[in-house]
Every structure is written in structure tokens, then in C-alpha cells.
Amino acid sequence: MKKKRIIVVGLSGTAVLMFAIYSIWPTQHTDTESVQVAARETVSTSNKAALVATQPAIVTPHLSVSDDRKTAPEQKEITLPVDMADQFAVISSVYAAELAYPSYSRPLSVQDTQWLEPNRFVAVQAPVMDGNHTASLFLDSFRHFYPDPVSLTVQSSLPVESISVELIDVNTYQKLAAEQSLGNQVFFESDESWPSEIRARANIYFTTGSDILTADFRYYIPVxxxxxxxxxxxxxxxxxxxxxxxxxxxxxxxxxxxxxxxxxxxxxxxxxxxxxxxxxxxxxxxxxxxxxxxxxxxxxxxxxxxxxxxxxxxxxxxxxxxxxxxxxxxxxxxxLSDEPYTPTPEEQQRMQFLQSAASD
The missing domain is CATH 2.60.40.3870 (Uncharacterised protein PF16024, DUF4785)
Structure with missing residues (x-):
């Protein structure tokens, strides 16, 4: 029974640590939608490869408890992978520095790209033409708004003769629009009936063959x-x-x-x-x-x-x-008065919790 109590306490401490990290900086988490990519799909034996859009991977921390019936009776204790007190000490130190500023007014520097460019589309260079070259499908932003047009550009080390692009509803697979153009760029006039999640599927014709790229983006009617x-x-x-x-x-x-x-x-x-x-x-x-x-x-x-x-x-x-x-x-x-920021009661309570945990 003693061993079981040790396991429970250890797991509870880890869970509390992760909860503390998340709850301390709620305004620092960027939206899931801010992870945007244009990707090469799975390569086939021909130049026209079948493609699958890359999706952001969400890693969920989990805890596993070993079965007591399979544990050797002589095992007396479990060694945790991290020193919880040290971890809380680091978190409390960082959080104390954060509390110098109110959550509604945070300092900004040129390194804070998540705030400076919150609607940036991140294009990924993908292999094309049997992996001998690379290309990417680029959009000027991740979130598009009606009635602005949607522009897509192929960026590649190979010369692009023409492109043919379909816009597809991610959830229903319905084709929303199609355009083709000479060169490496195509434009779509937006439609008020489009859904919020759209996939662009581009057939790209190079001077030496063709290949396919896809890119997902969001579309909204402004509220x-x-x-x-x-x-x-x-x-x-x-x-x-x-x-x-x-x-x-x-x-x-x-x-x-x-x-x-x-x-x-x-x-x-x-x-x-x-x-x-x-x-x-x-x-x-x-x-x-x-x-x-x-x-x-x-x-x-x-x-x-x-x-x-x-x-x-x-x-x-x-x-x-x-x-x-x-x-x-x-x-x-x-x-302005020069009085420093006074943390809210909730922020002070978090700080006290972290300091108490770090001193244990």
C-alpha cells in the first residue's frame, strides 16, 4: 500500500506542474490555427505524385501507471524523472519576471514573430519531380477575409510553365472553385458561401514534367x-x-x-x-x-x-x-504615474503556490 501512495503522489505532482505551466501564461499560447503549412503529398512512382496535406501534430502529455501485479515485490520506491522542486523554482522565477507587466500590456520585440505576424502563412519546401527538386505553394496570409481575393504562388528552383488549382472544402471534399494560369501564380475571387477550412490542390507543370502540391488556409466573413x-x-x-x-x-x-x-x-x-x-x-x-x-x-x-x-x-x-x-x-x-503594476489576486495566488511548491 505504501508503494501505491508514492505512485499517486508522484503522478499528482507531475500533473500539477503541467497545469501550473499552462495556467500561468494563458495569453501566451498561440491559436492552433496559427500553425500553417503548404506541403508536398506522398510521392508516387510517376511525376504526378499523390499528395496528402501536412497537419500540425498535437502532442498530448500522458501518464502511465504500471500494473502492481507485474511489479517485483522488493521494489520499494519510484524515482521521478525530474526534480519537481527545481522545476517549480524555475517556473516561479520566470513567472515573477512576467508579473512586472500586466497581461493586457506586454513588451514586444523584433523576435516576437508570433505577435508581429499573427496571420503569416508558413510555406514548406517539399520534394517534387521524384525528389530531385523542391517547391512550395505560398499564400500571402493564412486567414483570408471576404471580399479580398486569394492569391497562390508556386516557389520553386525549377521554372514553372503553368499551374492549375482547385479549392476544396476540407470537410465535405466539395470543389469550390478552379483556376489555371500561365506562370507560377493564380488568383481567386472570393465567394461569400465558402466554408472556413479550405484546401488548395495545385497541379504544377514544370518544363520537365508535372507534380502536385496542396496547402490549407482559413476563410472568414468578418464578424x-x-x-x-x-x-x-x-x-x-x-x-x-x-x-x-x-x-x-x-x-x-x-x-x-x-x-x-x-x-x-x-x-x-x-x-x-x-x-x-x-x-x-x-x-x-x-x-x-x-x-x-x-x-x-x-x-x-x-x-x-x-x-x-x-x-x-x-x-x-x-x-x-x-x-x-x-x-x-x-x-x-x-x-503617467510611475507606480509599478500590481498583480491581480489570482496572479498573486499562482505566485504563492509556485513559491511554496519550490520550497518543498
Whole structure:
């Protein structure tokens, strides 16, 4: 019985560690949809290879308990693969540094590509022509919005004579549209009836033969649009920026935007979550004094507008911004109080839990 208690405690500690890691940084997890690829499908013996779109692999941590009946009676203890106290000490140290900034106003650098380019399509070079060459199918973005056209380009070390592309509903396999073009690029006029998950299947004709590539992307009818951004207003330690949206559907919305200096330096990613009704609604983004070091001219770029899932099975929907850049004018940092950010009660509770676990 003693051995069983040791196993349970060890497993519970691992589960708690993983839960702590996930719960501490909930805003840092990127959406599953942000993993986008264009891929070569399975190569066949001919030049026209059969293809299968590459899907992002989701690795789920799991725990296994050995059967006591198969365990040697003389085994007295189990050695865990990691030192839990040391792991919690590392996590608590990192989390303490994170708490210097509020979750709604995080510093941004040129290395933070997941925030600087949240809608980037990642094309993968795949083998073609029996593996002797490579090519990729490239789209200018992963999420496309009606009524913008969809552009696909073949990037290859081989000259491309022409391409023929079909757009297919990923769930029903229904063909939505087809286009062909001389050269390596083709355009589609978008259709309001298209589904959200679409696969492009391209027959590519090189000077020495042909091959096939596929690429998946997302397509949305915008559920909201950023139509105005007001001048910032100082409120104690925060510079508040009112953002007006034209909302088509009620729901809980998350709005993100990147704060830049007018010269192009990334400063912070600002975010807010709020229940909105249809019509014109205002969401306030806040820049904390901890991310603002100088008085300068600023602007907002790269808006992300998400209507979040309200229940299991409901898909996330997206909105757009009327303009790619919204000037804010001069933000005078001297107008803000210099008080540091005070963590919320929930954040303080997490910190106390981690410190307690690290000291055990």
C-alpha cells in the first residue's frame, strides 16, 4: 500500500506542474490555427505524385501507471524523472519576471514573430519531380477575409510553365472553385458561401514534367471591423486607447493590437476582452507605463479581432481592421504615474503556490 501512495503522489505532482505551466501564461499560447503549412503529398512512382496535406501534430502529455501485479515485490520506491522542486523554482522565477507587466500590456520585440505576424502563412519546401527538386505553394496570409481575393504562388528552383488549382472544402471534399494560369501564380475571387477550412490542390507543370502540391488556409466573413481609434488618454499608470468596432454578431470578443513608435519600433502587444453587442461598440486598449520608456509619436498596427468560442464546438470567428495603421499622435510618458503594476489576486495566488511548491 505504501508503494501505491508514492505512485499517486508522484503522478499528482507531475500533473500539477503541467497545469501550473499552462495556467500561468494563458495569453501566451498561440491559436492552433496559427500553425500553417503548404506541403508536398506522398510521392508516387510517376511525376504526378499523390499528395496528402501536412497537419500540425498535437502532442498530448500522458501518464502511465504500471500494473502492481507485474511489479517485483522488493521494489520499494519510484524515482521521478525530474526534480519537481527545481522545476517549480524555475517556473516561479520566470513567472515573477512576467508579473512586472500586466497581461493586457506586454513588451514586444523584433523576435516576437508570433505577435508581429499573427496571420503569416508558413510555406514548406517539399520534394517534387521524384525528389530531385523542391517547391512550395505560398499564400500571402493564412486567414483570408471576404471580399479580398486569394492569391497562390508556386516557389520553386525549377521554372514553372503553368499551374492549375482547385479549392476544396476540407470537410465535405466539395470543389469550390478552379483556376489555371500561365506562370507560377493564380488568383481567386472570393465567394461569400465558402466554408472556413479550405484546401488548395495545385497541379504544377514544370518544363520537365508535372507534380502536385496542396496547402490549407482559413476563410472568414468578418464578424466585426475596427472603424476608429481615438487619441490616447492618461489614466494613472496606463495610457488608455479607445477603439471603436462595428460589430455584426453578439459575443465575447478579444481585441489585440501592436503598439509601435512612428519610426517602426515595436513596443508592446495590447489586448482586451469584452462582451459586445451588434452595432458600434468601444473597447479600450491600455499601454502600461512599464512598456513606455520615452515620449514619442506612436501608432497601432496588426489588429487581431476574435469572436471567441462561447461553447464547445463553436468555432472562433474573426474580424478585420478598416486600416492597417492607426496613428495615435504623441504619447507623453510624463503624464503617467510611475507606480509599478500590481498583480491581480489570482496572479498573486499562482505566485504563492509556485513559491511554496519550490520550497518543498
Amino acid at each position: 466585426a471591423e475596427v472603424v476608429a481609434v481615438a487619441q490616447p488618454v492618461s489614466e494613472r499608470a496606463d495610457m488608455s486607447i479607445p477603439v471603436t468596432l462595428s460589430v455584426k454578431r453578439d459575443g465575447i470578443y478579444r481585441v489585440r493590437a501592436n503598439l509601435y513608435t512612428q519610426s517602426g519600433k515595436p513596443v508592446a502587444v495590447l489586448s482586451a476582452r469584452q462582451s459586445l453587442f451588434a452595432g458600434e461598440q468601444t473597447v479600450t486598449l491600455k499601454a502600461h507605463n512599464s512598456v513606455l520608456s520615452d515620449t514619442d509619436d506612436y501608432e497601432l498596427r496588426t489588429f487581431q479581432v476574435e469572436k471567441m468560442s462561447g461553447f464547445p464546438g463553436e468555432e472562433t470567428e474573426y474580424g478585420i481592421s478598416q486600416k492597417p495603421v492607426w496613428p495615435l499622435g504623441t504619447i507623453d510618458v510624463s503624464l
